[in-house]
Amino acid sequence: xxxxxxxxxxxxxAAKILARCVISGTMTQEELDALPRDSEVFSTxxxxxxxxxRIRHDLDKTNLDLELLKLERDGAxxxxxxxxxxxxxxxxxxxxxxxxxxxxxxxxxxxxxxPLCQQNLPIQADLHRYVVELMGMVVEFIQNLEVKIKxxxxxxxxxSYLSNLNNARTQLLAQVTEVENLYKQVLKRRGHLQTNIxxxxx
Numbered sequence: 001x002x003x004x005x006x007x008x009x010x011x012x013x014a015a016k017i018l019a020r021c022v023i024s025g026t027m028t029q030e031e032l033d034a035l036p037r038d039s040e041v042f043s044t045x046x047x048x049x050x051x052x053x054r055i056r057h058d059l060d061k062t063n064l065d066l067e068l069l070k071l072e073r074d075g076a077x078x079x080x081x082x083x084x085x086x087x088x089x090x091x092x093x094x095x096x097x098x099x100x101x102x103x104x105x106x107x108x109x110x111x112x113x114x115p116l117c118q119q120n121l122p123i124q125a126d127l128h129r130y131v132v133e134l135m136g137m138v139v140e141f142i143q144n145l146e147v148k149i150k151x152x153x154x155x156x157x158x159x160s161y162l163s164n165l166n167n168a169r170t171q172l173l174a175q176v177t178e179v180e181n182l183y184k185q186v187l188k189r190r191g192h193l194q195t196n197i198x199x200x201x202x
Contacts, residue, residue: 021027101108123131 018027022029
């Protein structure tokens, strides 16, 4: 960007600054006319900073456009016409179904309040034999199911039963050992008695 270019501004910022300098007496018109008219009069660092700012501005604008595109993509199912038309069609179908239900609500209420038990199921005559066999199988299945349900319900108490059985076995072994010791003592005393009787007879 050339600050001396008269096309960009009617009165350039550089011209305003230089005019103020001439008015304040900081510099004369002759000194001003002696200055070169090219863009190199300003520092290259200033030009590089200006270019860097322009690049950053373009980058920010690009990032903003990218964010807008991402938002548009994420909200496409809500804002896009194609998806809105599909949802509108589904909503219309659901609404029509509700209207049918409302029109038939009397019939539906009668069907829901009508009892389903104590009704005869018509069966062809040639199928009666199979129905009888099927009922027997159903009864047997229900009985087996009840037995298995009780077995499953008894599974959590199996551990307590096993622990009680182990305790009873331990007590039984202790009693057997005690009885065996008593039996040995009885045999020992009987042997002593027989020995004493023999000694007395002699």
